[in-house]
Structure formats: structure tokens, C-alpha cells
Amino acid sequence: MHLKYFLPVCLMCCALAGVAVGAGAPIVIMLSWDGMRHDYPDRGSFPALERMMRDGLRAERLVPVYPSNTFPGHVSIATGTWPDTHGIVDNHFLDRDRGQYRYESDANWLLAEPLWIAAERQGVPVATYFWVGSESDWRGQGTTYRMAPFDGERPESEKVDKILSWLDLPEGERPRLIMSYWAGADSTAHRYGPEAREVAEQIADQDAQLERLITGIDKRDLWARTTLIIVSDHGMTETGGYIDVRAALEDAGIDARVVGSTLAHVFVEDLRRRERVRDVLAGIDGVTVLDEAFLKRHGLAIPERNGDIVIAAQPPDRFSRPGGAAGAYLRARLAMGASIGGHGYRPELEDMGGIFLAYARGVKRGARIGAVRQVDVAATVAKLLAIEPPLASEGIPITLNGER
Numbered sequence: 001m002h003l004k005y006f007l008p009v010c011l012m013c014c015a016l017a018g019v020a021v022g023a024g025a026p027i028v029i030m031l032s033w034d035g036m037r038h039d040y041p042d043r044g045s046f047p048a049l050e051r052m053m054r055d056g057l058r059a060e061r062l063v064p065v066y067p068s069n070t071f072p073g074h075v076s077i078a079t080g081t082w083p084d085t086h087g088i089v090d091n092h093f094l095d096r097d098r099g100q101y102r103y104e105s106d107a108n109w110l111l112a113e114p115l116w117i118a119a120e121r122q123g124v125p126v127a128t129y130f131w132v133g134s135e136s137d138w139r140g141q142g143t144t145y146r147m148a149p150f151d152g153e154r155p156e157s158e159k160v161d162k163i164l165s166w167l168d169l170p171e172g173e174r175p176r177l178i179m180s181y182w183a184g185a186d187s188t189a190h191r192y193g194p195e196a197r198e199v200a201e202q203i204a205d206q207d208a209q210l211e212r213l214i215t216g217i218d219k220r221d222l223w224a225r226t227t228l229i230i231v232s233d234h235g236m237t238e239t240g241g242y243i244d245v246r247a248a249l250e251d252a253g254i255d256a257r258v259v260g261s262t263l264a265h266v267f268v269e270d271l272r273r274r275e276r277v278r279d280v281l282a283g284i285d286g287v288t289v290l291d292e293a294f295l296k297r298h299g300l301a302i303p304e305r306n307g308d309i310v311i312a313a314q315p316p317d318r319f320s321r322p323g324g325a326a327g328a329y330l331r332a333r334l335a336m337g338a339s340i341g342g343h344g345y346r347p348e349l350e351d352m353g354g355i356f357l358a359y360a361r362g363v364k365r366g367a368r369i370g371a372v373r374q375v376d377v378a379a380t381v382a383k384l385l386a387i388e389p390p391l392a393s394e395g396i397p398i399t400l401n402g403e404r
Helices: 047-055 070-079 115-121 156-167 186-192 197-220 245-251 271-282 292-297 324-335 374-385
Strands: 027-033 057-059 092-095 099-102 126-129 145-147 177-182 226-231 237-239 256-260 263-268 288-290 309-312 340-342 356-360 367-369
Touching: 027 197, 027 374, 047 197, 047 226, 047 356, 070 115, 070 374, 092 256, 092 263, 115 126, 115 177, 115 374, 126 156, 156 177, 156 197, 186 197, 186 324, 186 340, 197 226, 226 374, 237 340, 245 256, 245 263, 245 271, 263 271, 271 288, 271 309, 324 340
Parallel strands: 027 177, 027 226, 057 367, 126 145, 126 177
Antiparallel strands: 057 356, 092 099, 226 356, 256 263, 263 309, 288 309
């Protein structure tokens, strides 16, 4: 079955029918915690997360798109589409006409309408704080409030302060959709490994700021009209292996460009040698050559942004190594037998699953549901706001009342 049309049993079209609106127009606050694997909320005592899980909804895991990386994941959450529709096929890729994409802030790389534009277009004011793709106008359209450019050193305390200040605006000026990127566990798990105690310490710091946000909403008495959602772009697993496909191609006398890490696009200089390149790659231990049918099933078939040949690795292997001081540090840790974390692998791998939590308006207390998909989040938020989802959205609302 085409993964685009696979619907987990926990998804139902009537997801939010009959939910009371409460006083005033609905508000949705959605936070993305980078690299929060589905089981990380169970790794310690995290009072704010525990409150959300106790009094709200928790999914078994949030299934990412492929590759399970930050940029494609965030854009799929925001657009409700697969990479071959929204165009962000990885953190780093090559567009045959436009050139290189590498962690770009220019929203015009997005080929599908994001949630913040869909909401503004329908009269819902939006505030974005560092969400991937939100830092500039999309096709000449922007949001009512926007924090940019991205600053990876910005503490979550400042984000909470800003979110609460937006909620304090007069009714006619207050945003009704707020989307914010948080550091989550990503950098810590990359550096120390996915099972390290430092991961739990980092989550505790994030949780303290989440508690500040929840308490602030308590004081403003806004829960009757507010839904708080936490998602993540991907999970985390142990990695560190390296398959040098560039060297193997060079040894075979083949001139090619390799772009990517766990999923890599190979651009062949002489297309007459394509089959020879495919044979060389298929003969490398740990390399899987993906066919067109696989790319279509996983929402990755976009010719202008695909290589001539696409290959995949499985944990713990990768096709690239981080450069600079960070790369040297990680290589030194690996040489000493330490663990490092990574992602980008196939979404069906359990470790790649992220979190999906929902709390307050429209959410059944203590609800537990199965796995949900990133492409269904935008439709869920739109349903909560009583608007239509983004124009190209391919998802359906997630059931928030706990029914399967």
C-alpha cells in the first residue's frame, strides 16, 4: 500500500466533531521539540509533560516522513504533505535548476502552502517563532507576528516570555495560532548518545520552561479556548558507522556527486554510465539502491530534486561525516568507544518515531492512541481552528478524543 494513503487506526475524519468551542475563538499553540523520541517523556520526572499526558492525549509515536530529518519533518507537519509535494526532501539537497539547498531560511523553497499562510488567508492571525520555513514570506505572504532570523542559542525562556506576551494582546490583535521551535533533545542526543543521562537532563530543562508556559496560561484562564500540542520532527538512535561511497565510486573510475547522509542522492556526470554506477553502489555492503517505486511509496519522487540514483543506509551507518570542530569532537568520541545519536533513517524504525501530545480544548483527558503521522498534524490544527487545512494537504485530522 502507498504510504501516502496508509491511515493508522487512530485517525478518523470525524475527529473533533461535537467539541465545545468554549469562551472566545479557539487558540492553538504548537511546539516542536527537536529530536524528542517517542519514549523520552518516560526517561525521568518531567512535571509539565506528565500533566499533559495525565490530563490530555498521548500518541504511541509520531511517524516521520522519510528521511526522518529536521527540515523535511517540520515542513511536512506544517503543510500536511509529503516531501515530493512540499519539495524539502532533506536538510541538504540539490535542485537541478535552482542549485544547493542547505538548511535554508527562504520560504520560497517550499512548494506547498504552510499552515501559517493557510490560517492567515482565512482570517486567523498567526505568530511563528523559528519554525522551519516561517522565517520569510511565502510567495509574498507573511504572518501577523514572526520571530526571525533563527538563533540556535536563543533560550526557551525567551520563547515562553514572547508566547505569553502574544497571549496578553487585546482580543483583536492576539494570534490564534502560535507555532514555535524548541531545542528538545536533539543536540544533546547527537553529542552524548540517545540513551545518555544528559538527554534526561536536557528534557528536564525544556520541561521547566513548558511548566512556565502552562502556568502562564493557567493564570490567564485561557484553557477553555486553547489547545496545546507538542510534536517532534524525528526520534533518535545510535549511529556512528561510515560508508565511504564517494571513495568507492572514485576507485571504480566514476565521476559522481553524492549529496546526503542516511539517504543520499548520487548525481552521475555521464548518464551513459548510470547502470555501471548502480551496480557499483549495489555491491557496497550496507548500501541499498532505491527504485522509483520505493520513492513514490515514501513520497520522495520529485525528479528535479532527486539524484540520478538514490541510496539508503541503515543504522548505525551513514554516507557522510560532520565537518569542522563538531565533527572532530564526534569522531574523537567514537574512537574512544562512546555513543553518538543520529536520525534520518526509515520512518518505520521505532527509534525514528517522535512525540505527539495534545492538551486542553478538544482533547479527552488521559486519552491514549496509536501511531499518528506527521502529515496529519496540519489537518488536526486546522480542524481545531475551524478552518480549512493548507491547500495541498494530504492528511486527515487525528482523533483527539481517544477513540481508535
